Amino acid sequence: MAKDGDMSLFKDVIEPFRRAINTDPPKEASVKLNFSDNNQSLKEGLANLLSLGKRKSSIDPKDAATPEKRVRTDSNVSAPPSPWEAKRLKIDLIAAKAQIIKLEARVTHQHTIRKEMQILFEEEKASLIDQHKRDERALSDMEERLQLVRRREQELKDEYNQVLKEHRENKTNWDKEKCELNKQLAELKDKLLEANVSSKDQISEMKRDMDELLQALEGAQSEVEMLKKEVTKQTSRAEQCVSLKNQLEKQTFELQQVTNKLKELEYEKDSYKDWQQQAKTAQKRLTNMAELEKEVARLRATERSLRDAVCNKLLLEEQVHQLTSRVDALQPVQQELHEAKVKLASLESSLEEWQSAARAHGVEHARALAAALDSAFSSQLTATTASSDAQSQLAQLTEEIATVKYERDKANSKLNDLLTARKNQESLIHRLQKRLLLVTRERDSYRQQLDCFEKELTVTLCGETGVGSAALLSARVEQLEKSLQGYRDLLATHDQASHAKTVENLRAEVSKWRDEAESAKRDVLKLKTQRDALQAHIERIDAVTPQLQTKVLHLTDNPAAEAQKQVQSDLEAAQEEIKRLKAALREGGSRSCPEETQHLKQQLENSKIKLKRMKEEFTSSAQEYRDVCYMLLGYKIDRTGHKNYRISNMYAESADEYLTFTLCDDGIEMVHTEYSTSLTELVELHLHQHGSIPLFLSALTMDLFTKATIQPVE
Amino acid sequence: MSQQQTKNCITLRGSAQIICEYLKYAINSVLFQRGLYPPETFKAEQQYGITLLLSDDPQIKSFLTNLLTQSEEWIINKKVSKLSLVILNVANKETLECWDFNVQYEDGDVALSKEKNETVGSKDLKKIQQEIRDVMLQVAATISYLPFLDCRCSFDVLVHAKTDCDVPEKWAEAKPIAITNAQNVQLKMFSTSLHKMETVVSYKLVD
Numbered sequence: 001m002a003k004d005g006d007m008s009l010f011k012d013v014i015e016p017f018r019r020a021i022n023t024d025p026p027k028e029a030s031v032k033l034n035f036s037d038n039n040q041s042l043k044e045g046l047a048n049l050l051s052l053g054k055r056k057s058s059i060d061p062k063d064a065a066t067p068e069k070r071v072r073t074d075s076n077v078s079a080p081p082s083p084w085e086a087k088r089l090k091i092d093l094i095a096a097k098a099q100i101i102k103l104e105a106r107v108t109h110q111h112t113i114r115k116e117m118q119i120l121f122e123e124e125k126a127s128l129i130d131q132h133k134r135d136e137r138a139l140s141d142m143e144e145r146l147q148l149v150r151r152r153e154q155e156l157k158d159e160y161n162q163v164l165k166e167h168r169e170n171k172t173n174w175d176k177e178k179c180e181l182n183k184q185l186a187e188l189k190d191k192l193l194e195a196n197v198s199s200k201d202q203i204s205e206m207k208r209d210m211d212e213l214l215q216a217l218e219g220a221q222s223e224v225e226m227l228k229k230e231v232t233k234q235t236s237r238a239e240q241c242v243s244l245k246n247q248l249e250k251q252t253f254e255l256q257q258v259t260n261k262l263k264e265l266e267y268e269k270d271s272y273k274d275w276q277q278q279a280k281t282a283q284k285r286l287t288n289m290a291e292l293e294k295e296v297a298r299l300r301a302t303e304r305s306l307r308d309a310v311c312n313k314l315l316l317e318e319q320v321h322q323l324t325s326r327v328d329a330l331q332p333v334q335q336e337l338h339e340a341k342v343k344l345a346s347l348e349s350s351l352e353e354w355q356s357a358a359r360a361h362g363v364e365h366a367r368a369l370a371a372a373l374d375s376a377f378s379s380q381l382t383a384t385t386a387s388s389d390a391q392s393q394l395a396q397l398t399e400e401i402a403t404v405k406y407e408r409d410k411a412n413s414k415l416n417d418l419l420t421a422r423k424n425q426e427s428l429i430h431r432l433q434k435r436l437l438l439v440t441r442e443r444d445s446y447r448q449q450l451d452c453f454e455k456e457l458t459v460t461l462c463g464e465t466g467v468g469s470a471a472l473l474s475a476r477v478e479q480l481e482k483s484l485q486g487y488r489d490l491l492a493t494h495d496q497a498s499h500a501k502t503v504e505n506l507r508a509e510v511s512k513w514r515d516e517a518e519s520a521k522r523d524v525l526k527l528k529t530q531r532d533a534l535q536a537h538i539e540r541i542d543a544v545t546p547q548l549q550t551k552v553l554h555l556t557d558n559p560a561a562e563a564q565k566q567v568q569s570d571l572e573a574a575q576e577e578i579k580r581l582k583a584a585l586r587e588g589g590s591r592s593c594p595e596e597t598q599h600l601k602q603q604l605e606n607s608k609i610k611l612k613r614m615k616e617e618f619t620s621s622a623q624e625y626r627d628v629c630y631m632l633l634g635y636k637i638d639r640t641g642h643k644n645y646r647i648s649n650m651y652a653e654s655a656d657e658y659l660t661f662t663l664c665d666d667g668i669e670m671v672h673t674e675y676s677t678s679l680t681e682l683v684e685l686h687l688h689q690h691g692s693i694p695l696f697l698s699a700l701t702m703d704l705f706t707k708a709t710i711q712p713v714e
Numbered sequence: 715m716s717q718q719q720t721k722n723c724i725t726l727r728g729s730a731q732i733i734c735e736y737l738k739y740a741i742n743s744v745l746f747q748r749g750l751y752p753p754e755t756f757k758a759e760q761q762y763g764i765t766l767l768l769s770d771d772p773q774i775k776s777f778l779t780n781l782l783t784q785s786e787e788w789i790i791n792k793k794v795s796k797l798s799l800v801i802l803n804v805a806n807k808e809t810l811e812c813w814d815f816n817v818q819y820e821d822g823d824v825a826l827s828k829e830k831n832e833t834v835g836s837k838d839l840k841k842i843q844q845e846i847r848d849v850m851l852q853v854a855a856t857i858s859y860l861p862f863l864d865c866r867c868s869f870d871v872l873v874h875a876k877t878d879c880d881v882p883e884k885w886a887e888a889k890p891i892a893i894t895n896a897q898n899v900q901l902k903m904f905s906t907s908l909h910k911m912e913t914v915v916s917y918k919l920v921d
Contacts, residue, residue, distance in 0.1 A: 550795050550874040553881060554888045555781055559774065563804045563868035 277631075282709060438490060445483050452479050634701045644671075647697075651704035661693075668693060723826065724835040729908035730789040734782040736846050736904075736911060737815060740853060741778065741799055741871070742768045744813055747857045748801060750867050762847040781871055784882060788875055789909065792819050796874035800891050804866045809891045809918075811860065816912040820905065835907030845904030849913055852901045859899075861920050895919045 285292075358369050456472065630636050634650040643663040648655070660671040670676065670693070676683065679700065686696035724732075739761060746756050746767045751774070756767040769775065788794040799813040821827075822835035872888055881887065893916055901913040 551877050551879070552888045552890050553873045553875050553879070553885050554870055555777065556884055556886045557777070558870040559777060560800070560802050560804070560868040560870035562773070563866075564807070567804050567866070 285709075434493075438493070441486060441490070445486050448479060449483065452476055633697075634705075635697065649701060649704050651701065651708040653704075653708070723830070724822070724837060724839070724906055724908060726790055726833050726908055727786075729822075729835060729906040730786045732842060732846075732906050733789055733817065733909050733911055734786045736849075737785070737797060738778055738782055739766050739768070739850065740813070740815070740913070742766070743850060743853050744799060744801075745769060745774070745869065747854060748811070748860070748863060748867075750801065750863075750869055762843050762850060764847055764850060766850065780884070781873075784885070785873060788873065788879065789817060793875045793879045794873055795876070798872040798874065798891070800870045800872060801863070801867055802870065804868050809893050810863060810867065811915065811917045812891060812893055812896075814912075814914040814916065816914065818910040818912065820908055820910055822908045833908065837905070837907035842904060842906050845902070849902050849904055849911075853913070856899070856901075856915060860915070860917055893918050 361369075361372060452475075456476065626636070630650065635647045636650070638646045638648075640646045640660070645661045645663070646658050647661065648658040652658070657675045658673065659676055660673055661668050662671055670683075670687065682696055682699055682703065686692060686699055690696075742756070743766060745751055746753065746769070751769060751771060755769055755771050757770050758765050759768050760766075785794060785797065794817055796817065797815040799815070800809055801811040801813075802809055820835075822833055826836050827833050870888075872891065895918060896916045897919040898914055898916045901915065903910060903912040905911070
C-alpha cells in the first residue's frame with residue numbers, strides 16, 4: 001500500500017518532466033536520468049524515457065556522423081568548393097550554430113531541471129530512506145515474527161514428528177493387531193465353516209432324530225391314549241377296590257374289636273375260674289381247720305422232741321468232732337506203727353536169711369560167724385594177692401606173646417621178601433642160563449666158523465683142485481646157511497622175549513573179540529530163526545486168508561446191523577424228546593405238565609394246612625401244659641431267653657415278684673433278683689442248707705399263700 | 715447131531731454137519747463168555763461131554779439157523795474158507811474182537827471113498843468129539859486173557875466164500891474187517907478127516 005502510494009506520488013512528480021521532454025526532447029536526458037535509483041517503477045519510467053532517447057539517439061548518430069564527415073570533408077576538401085556548395089554549407093553552418101545555441105540552452109535548462117530533479121530526488125531519496133528504514137524495521141519485525149513463526153513451526157514439526165512416531169508405532173501395533181485379528185478372523189472363518197458343516201450334519205441328524213422322535217411321539221401319544229383309557233378303567237377298578245378295602249378294613253376292625261372283647265371275656269372267665277377254685281380250696285381248708293389245729297398240736301410236740309433231738313445232736317456232733325480230731329492225731333502214729341511192723345518183718349526175714357546162711361556154713365553163733373568171716377576175709381585177701389600176681393604174670397606173658405608175634409610177622413615178611421628175591425634170582429638164573437645157552441651156541445657157531453676157516457685155509461694151502469674146491473664151497477655155503485639159521489633162531493628167541501607181553505595182550509584181545517564175534521553170531525542165528533518163524537507165520541496167514549480168492553458174505557439181518565438200527569432209532573427218539581423238552585422248557589415249565597404242578601400245589605397246600613393245624617395243636621397243648629403246670633405247681637414258668645427261665649408264683653402280690661433261673665451244665669441255678677434278695681431266710685434255709693429248689697419253691701408258695709389268704713381275713 | 719451111517723464112516727454131509735454144530739456151540743459159547751447178551755437168556759445143554767450154554771433169544775436162534783444151514787451147503791461144496799465171528803462196538807462200529815474159524819478140506823479115507831463111491835472119512839466120532847471138547851474148553855478159558863468189553867457190543871458173522879459163489883437172498887457182501895494193534899491167539903484144531911477146523915481169536919491189544 002505504501003509502495004502504491006509512493007508510486008502514485010512518484011508518477012505525479014514525473015508527469016511534468018515527461019511533458020516537458022515530449023515537447024522538447026532532451027538529447028542527454030536519458031544519460032542523465034540513468035543515475036536514477038534502482039526502484040522498479042523508476043526503471044520502468046526510465047525505460048520509457050530511454051525508448052524515447054533511443055529514438056532520439058537514432059538521430060544522434062547522424063548528428064555525430066556529421067562532424068566526422070565534416071572533419072573528413074575538412075581534411076578531404078582540398079579542391080575548390082563550388083558556390084552552391086559553399087552557400088549550402090553556410091546555411092548548414094548557420095542552422096547548426098542555431099541548433100547548437102538551442103541545444104546549449106536546452107542543456108542549461110536540462111541542468112536546471114536536473115538540479116531540481118536532483119533536489120527532488122534527494123527529497124524523494126530521504127523519504128525513500130525513511131521509507132526504507134521503516135521497511136527495514138517492518139522487515140525486522142517481520143523477521144522476528146518469522147523466527148517466532150519458525151520456532152513455532154519447529155515446535156510444530158517436533159510435535160508432528162512425535163505424533164508421526166506415535167502414529168507409526170501405533171500403526172505398527174495396529175498392523176500387528178490387524179494381523180492377529182486377521183488370523184483370528186481366518187481361524188474364526190475356518191471354525192465357522194467347520195461349525196457350519198458340523199451344524200449341517202447335526203441338523204440333518206437332528207432332523208432324522210426329530211422325525212424318529214415325532215414318530216415315537218405319535219406312537220407314544222397313541223399309547224398314551226390307550227393307557228389313558230386303561231387308566232380310566234383301572235381308576236374305576238381302583239375305586240371299587242378302595243371301597244372294598246374300606247369295607248374290609250371296617251370288617252377287620254370290627255372283627256378285632258370282637259376278638260378283643262372275646263379275649264377279655266375269656267380272661268375274665270379264667271380269672272373267675274381261678275377265683276372259684278381259690279374259693280373252693282379256701283372252703284376245703286376251712287373245713288380242715290380243726291384237723292389242722294390237732295395237727296398243729298401234734299406238730300408242736302414233735303417239734304419239741306425234735307428240738308431235744310437237735311440238742312442231742314449238737315452234743316453228739318461235738319463228740320464226733322473230738323473223736324475225729326483224735327483219730328486224725330492217731331492216724332500218723334498208726335502209720336508209723338505199720339511201717340515199723342513192716343521193717344521188723346523185713347529185718348526178721350533178713351536175720352533168718354543170715355541165720356540160715358550161717359547154718360549152711362556150719363556156724364551157730366555170732367562170734368563163730370565173725371571168726372569165720374575174719375578167716376574168710378584173710379583167705380580172700382591172700383587169694384586176691386595171688387590173683388593180682390597171676391594177672392601181672394599174665395600181662396607179662398601176653399606182652400611176650402605180642403613181641404613174639406611181632407617178630408614172627410617180621411620174619412614172615414622177611415621170608416616173603418627172600419622168597420620174592422629168590423624168585424627174581426631164579427628168573428635171573430633162568431635168563432642167565434638162556435643167555436649162557438645162547439652164548440654157548442654163539443661160541444659153537446664161532447668155533448664152527450673158525451673150523452671152516454681153518455679147513456678153508458688148509459684146503460687152500462693144500463692145493464687147488466677144481467672139484468675139491470667146489471665141494472668145499474658148497475660145504476661152506478651150508479655151514480653159512482646153518483649159522484644164518486642159528487642167528488635167525490636167536491633173533492626169534494629175542495623177539496619172543498621182548499614181545500611176549502604184547503603178544504599176550506593181543507591174545508587176550510583176540511580172545512575177547514572172538515567171544516564177541518561168537519555172541520554176535522549167536523544173535524544172528526537167533527534173529528534168523530525169528531525171521532524164519534515170522535516169515536512162516538506170514539506165509540501161513542497168507543495161506544489162511546487168500547483174500548483175493550474169497551469174498552466176504554454175511555446175512556443182511558445180522559444182530560450187529562439190528563443193534564445199529566436200534567441205537568440209531570434210540571438216538572433219534574432221544575433227540576426228538578430233547579427237542580420237545582427244550583420247546584416245553586421255552587414255553588414254560590408250568591404248561592408242560594399242568595397236572596403235576598396242580599398235584600404239587602395241592603400237596604403244598606395240604607402240607608401247609610397240616611403244619612398250621614400242628615402249630616395250633618402245639619400251641620394249644622403247650623398252653624394247656626403251661627396252665628396245668630400253673631394250676632398244679634402254682635408257678636408260671638416263662639422262658640426269657642436261652643436257658644433262662646422266669647417263674648412267678650400264683651399267689652404273688654405283684655408282677656414284679658418273680659424269680660429267675662438259668663440252666664447250667666451241672667443243674668439249675670437261681671439268679672439273684674430284687675425279689676430273691678427279699679427272701680433271704682428261705683434262700684438260706686432251703687437252698688444253702690437243704691440244697692433243694694423244689695423245697696424252696698414250695699416253701700415260698702406256702703408262705704405266699706398264707707400271706708394271701710390270711711391277710712384279707714385279718 | 716452128527717449123521718453116522720456106519721461105524722467109522724463119515725460122509726461129506728455128516729462132516730459138514732459136525733462142523734456147523736461145532737460152529738453153533740462155539741458162537742453161542744463166545745456170546746455167553748464175552749457177555750454180549752445177559753446170562754439169563756442162555757440155557758445150559760449137555761454136549762461133547764460138557765455143559766454148554768445156548769442162547770434162548772429167538773432172534774439169535776433164527777440168525778444162527780439161517781447162517782448155519784447156508785454155511786453147511788457151502789462147506790459141502792467147498793465154497794467156504796473161513797467164518798469170522800466179529801464183535802463190534804455198536805456206538806462207533808469199531809471191531810473189538812474177531813473169532814476166525816478156518817475151514818480146510820481134506821481127502822478123508824481114499825480107499826473107503828473108492829469103495830463107497832463118495833468122499834467119506836473114517837475117523838472115530840468119539841475122537842472127533844474129544845477134540846471138539848478140548849477146543850470148547852479152550853474157548854471158555856479165553857475169558858481169562860481177553861480184554862473186558864465195557865461198551866455196548868454186538869456181533870456179526872462174516873463168511874469168507876469163494877468168488878464164484880452166488881449171493882443168496884438175505885445175504886450181502888460185506889467189507890473185510892481189520893483190527894488195529896491186533897493180538898492173535900491160535901486155539902487147538904480138530905479134524906473130521908474131511909474137514910479141518912482151526913480156531914483163531916484176534917483181539918485189540920489194549921496198551
